[in-house]
Amino acid sequence: MDKFPDGTHVRLRSRVRRASYLHGDEDGVGVSLRPLGREPTLNAVWRVHRVLRDGIDYVLLHGAAYGRYLALSPGEEEPAGPDRGVPAIQRGYDARDLDAVMWRPIAVAGANSGGYVRMRHVYNGNLRANGRFRPWNTRVTVDQYFGTRSTMRHWSVEVVPPRQGPPPALPLPTGQKPGGRSGLLRRRTKPDTDRRRMIRYLRSDDPRNFGAAGLPAFPFYGRSVFNLRFQVGNRANPGDVFNTIMCVKAGLYGRLTPLVTDLPRIEERMDIVVFTAGSPGEDFAIFLVIS
Known part of the structure; x- marks a missing residue:
């Protein structure tokens, strides 16, 4: 828990896929593994939200890009195929006792622990990277298997320092189509161009x-x-x-x-x-x- 002070911003890096970090996808729902790239985005940063419930201290993580919380996908059974576990997703924190967003970091024990942690869900699953032998598989899941040996469940916690001064300038609109309603002062002429x-x-x-x-x-x-x-x-x-x-x-x-x-x-x-x-x-x- 000492790696997750309340209000701190962190990145989670996979132990096995060392260049890959936990990202909240741009669709606002999916969660995946991706490298930081030359210009790291807010999608790879999560803010710590500590919650005490029934005497247990939980860690919640909400994305620095959209504020949506790392969660267990509701109502999905473990899929067939190469992935282990139920998909991890982003969602809103809609109820005070919402189990889906509750996590407990557990330090990896042993001589080769390396300071890594397992992110254990309240339902006993562990946040898991996928794609050990299939690098194109970037999915992140919650593994329901009760063993603890797989290093695909191990994460390194990197603290992101706070920005000094005022917020950054907002990105200018890009890729707007003439007449699209997305334009600042434009009229809409094509009804299906924007969401x-x-x-x-x-x-x-x-x-x-x-x-x-x-x-x-x-x-x-x-x-x-x-x-x-x-x-x-x-x-x-x-x-x-x-x-x-x-x-x-x-x-x-x-x-x-x-x-x-x-x-x-x-x-x-x-x-x-x-x-x-x-x-x-x-x-x-x-x-x-x-x-």
Whole structure:
């Protein structure tokens, strides 16, 4: 547990596939193994959320890109084929006692432990890398086998230092088609070019939470976080749009995550808390991203 202080950002690297790290996929649902590349992305970074339940200290991990939690896929039996275990996924933390997102890190014992840990799920499975002999297999699963010897379950924990100063600049929109609704000030002419999701939002000084009814919401098309800030800012922060800072909250019990990368492909509703840069209520402690 000492490798997972509450609020710390970490990367998990596979012991066997040494160049590969646990990534939250861009679809906002899948989890896979990938190398960091020349410019590591937020998809490889997870923030620690500690929860005490029934006297047991659990570690929850939510992605630094979309705020979605590492979880056991619900209602799936162990698949046939080369993979061992049930798929690991990303999801919202929707209920206080949601078993799917609960993990307990266990230090690997023995002379060759190397400081590695096993991520043991509350249902007794272990987070497992796949593809020891098939490098194209990048799936991550929760292995239900009760043995403990496989090194495919071993993970190295790397701490990611906090960013100093204000949040990074948002990426500009890319790949927009002329007339697509994703464009900042463009009209939509092709009805099937963009995907639609609902955005709910609250200002940081609003006493309500996302469990309340009748919250402000609007449809948003595309994935551009730059365009989303423009639309959220016009509604929640008029007159100071480009000082609008957005944090996503994945589930009623999810923690705030700064939204500084383009949105996931999944079309689920997103809940956004709005801050203003330089305001007395701004708390830069929540903007702990890759330095």
